[in-house]
Amino acid sequence: MFHRALAAGAVSLLALAGTAGAQTTLTIGTVNNGDMIRMQGLTQDFTEKHPDIALNWVTLEENVLRQRVTTDIATSGGQFDVMTIGTYEVPIWAANEWLLPLNNLGEDYDVDDILPPIREALSADGTLYAAPFYAESAMTLYRTDLFEAAGLEMPEAPTWEFVAEAARTITEQNSDVYGICLRGKPGWGENMAFLGAMARSFGANYFDASWQPQFEGEGWRTAVTQYVQMMTEYGPPGAASNGFNENLSLFNQGRCAMWMDATVAASFVTNPEESQVAENVGFAPFPCGIDNCPNNGANWLWAWSLAIPAGSQKAEAAETFIAWATSRAYLELVAENEGWANVPPGTRTSLYENAQYTAEAPFAQATLNAIDNADPSITDDKPYVGLQFAAIPEFQGLGTAVGQQMAAAVSGSMSVDQALASAQAAATREMTRAGYIQ
Known part of the structure; x- marks a missing residue:
């Protein structure tokens, strides 16, 4: 389940702090794919806006990431403040009360803009438990x-x-x-x-x-x-x-x-x-x-998504980061630096209504059609x-x-x-x- 790759390597740790006296450090477990590596390169935008939050990245190969985050959340290990998980884990972990609901992503986040199949796949009883970074069929x-x-x-x-x-x-x-x-x-x-x-x-x-x-x-x-x-x-x-x-x-x-x-x-x-x-x-x-x-x-349906383990002592900072990484503003940030064709796909209706994106991404309509036709x-x-x-x-x-x-x-x-x-x-x-x- 995909999974865009730019860099291999078992573990990559990057500490990015806006100031030397950052009050909260978030440890983020993520997969070694191109979109996630790109996000790590753009996090200066986040730390400049939130100098009280530092980011510590743990970047893992896909099978290893799944093992690590599953073990950590099932044992309440507390190793990660933000986890990269998918549409498989969300309904199961939400039912076990292993995830915190994402209720405070901000007034300008626009949860309703998330493509309906993806929003539904990452929700339980109408509540969003993970925010999609990118989605695919x-x-x-x-x-x-x-x-x-x-x-x-x-x-x-x-x-x-x-x-x-x-x-x-x-x-x-x-x-x-x-x-x-x-x-x-x-x-x-x-x-x-x-x-x-x-x-x-x-x-x-x-x-x-x-x-x-x-x-x-x-x-x-x-x-x-x-x-x-x-x-x-x-x-x-x-x-x-x-x-x-x-x-x-x-x-x-x-x-x-x-x-x-x-x-x-x-x-x-x-x-x-x-x-x-x-x-x-x-x-x-x-x-x-x-x-x-x-x-x-x-078709299949998958979304690499960001979630907060229940019991987190840094939930407010974690949700602030998730809101930044999965927002429309983040898509615009990637477009500004890498071009519209390279923004994380499959998450927001507004992206597929963006004429500049559809003009630069020849695969846009094919991607949207596949996602829309995937009924899990x-x-x-x-x-x-x-x-x-x-x-x-x-x-x-x-x-x-x-x-x-x-x-x-x-x-x-x-x-x-x-x-x-x-x-x-x-x-x-x-x-x-x-x-x-x-």
């Missing part, structure tokens, strides 16, 4: 020049059948380009975010209406079989270790013809300062596996909230365990049938132990 990114050279035309609604054939054609015609790049790194928010969406495009969910796991059903079997085939025949070597960051780097180096991932990647692959192929990128919806993708298509609500055949994840506490561990089986299938150490059988058995045990299956 899923899309297809592809090289228009390679498609033209191969005599291919991307459909308005691509199918996985078309994608596989296009990947084969381009791989055969280009010795230095991989036909497709997809997430292989195991993790509930890494390869399982992608595979959860791909399986849904074939009509499958993680669990049926009775909470029975579906991994050995037709939808998952078809999706994983095609996924492994594309990764092993048309993807880069070592694909089982590649997550969002690694595929972004490959695409920007001109090594990938197609990449299905988070909409948030769009501004990076079209930025000529970061991408060698910026002038030759096209956008299309996430592919369908069957006619008229079920459940409003195969409970349905007759899906008893959980979520699209690429299931918003239940058990999913974090279960999703990562299943992701390891899928990565093993990509690396060749396990067959697809073995991986799916192992995933089914593990999920059935966990859901029975947790009481979902009687």
Whole structure:
């Protein structure tokens, strides 16, 4: 779940203080992606306005961040004053009273300007518990020049059948380009975010209406079989270790013809300062596996968001920082320094009504369409909230365990049938132990 990367590195600590005598220091746990790194570079604007608040950044790789913040909040560790979390954690943690409500973001903050699907995903009982820094759905990114050279035309609604054939054609015609790049790194928010969406495009969910796991059903079997085939025949070597960051780097180096991932990647692959192929990128919806993708298509819904753990002794300062970092004024600050195309996407209605943004960001409408068409609500055949994840506490561990089986299938150490059988058995045990299956 995306996750825009500029800088790697396990931990980055930056102490930014407006004055030597700052009264309050906020420790902020965040993910090592491009938007967050950019925000750290712009925080002089915040500290100049709030010289009594200093900022201490703990910047972590995505899987590590999730482990650290989950452990900290579940044990009331108090390590962080502001946490970067997502749409998975918010409903669960709010129900456990682990988060403070964001009731004092300021008169000019305009909570109603947050895109309705995102605001709803970050609220519980109508109360906002996390403010979105950027939000995303899923899309297809592809090289228009390679498609033209191969005599291919991307459909308005691509199918996985078309994608596989296009990947084969381009791989055969280009010795230095991989036909497709997809997430292989195991993790509930890494390869399982992608595979959860791909399986849904074939009509499958993680669990049926009775909470029975579906991994050995037709939808998952078809999706994983095609996924492994594309990764092993048309993807880069070592694909089982590649997550969002690694595929972004490959695409920007001109090594990938197609990449299905988070909409948030769009501004990076079209930025000529970061991408060698910026002038030759096209956008299309996430592919369908069957006619008229079920459940409003195969989109996902995610927002990297800022929240305050309950029991915080620095809640007022933390909410002041969150209001600054997720405001319309912050978007204008980024635009002033980096250009409108590089502002954090997917959060505010006003951004998509801004003619300057839509003119400079060729991916704006595609991003908005994907978010608007992502409905994570409970349905007759899906008893959980979520699209690429299931918003239940058990999913974090279960999703990562299943992701390891899928990565093993990509690396060749396990067959697809073995991986799916192992995933089914593990999920059935966990859901029975947790009481979902009687």
